[in-house]
Amino acid sequence: MDLLGVHHLAIICGDYDRSRAFYTETLGLPVIDETFREARDSWKLDLGLPDGTRLELFSFPGAPERPSRPEAQGLRHLAFAVADVDAARAALQAKGVAVEDIRVDALTGRRFTFFADPDGLPLELYESDPSAD
Structure with a gap:
């Protein structure tokens, strides 16, 4: 396969x-x-x-609500690749979306942040590595 x-x-x-x-x-x-x-x-x-x-x-x-916190087994979150996490975060905040502080992935060195959809599903913005594309 x-x-x-x-x-x-x-x-x-x-x-x-x-x-x-x-x-x-x-x-x-x-x-x-x-x-x-x-x-x-x-x-x-x-x-x-x-x-x-x-x-x-x-x-x-x-449909039942999704258990989220503390984290439950199953799909953890959905991550979207973005070129500029600062700009993407600012765009969401301008639309009234609460976005967490930007962090750095200790394994990859890439920057990321989390926000939630209207049902509380965790969504992530993950800064892409242009050299890997």
Whole structure:
């Protein structure tokens, strides 16, 4: 088996309209497709990332909240690569998003910070290494 990369990431949200606005307006992800699945009373929103990876946003009525703190087993967070973590952090803060202080990854020396989506899902901004691209 030869894995080629990540095709998509899927997120289940608590409030579809609020999360749709966050991912499309606050983060600026373009909509690829949006479908209401009547049999499941559920929306599916396909969003695009610049590298071709997709982010799928789902709404499921009555979905339980995600345990986050203390950290639970399972997916820890979703990290977005950015060229300039200072500029990305400032852009989010200008839109009213609370963003943690910038830290340095002790293993890679790269700078990063965390923020959360409307449901408290931890999201990370990780400064890319231009020489590795």
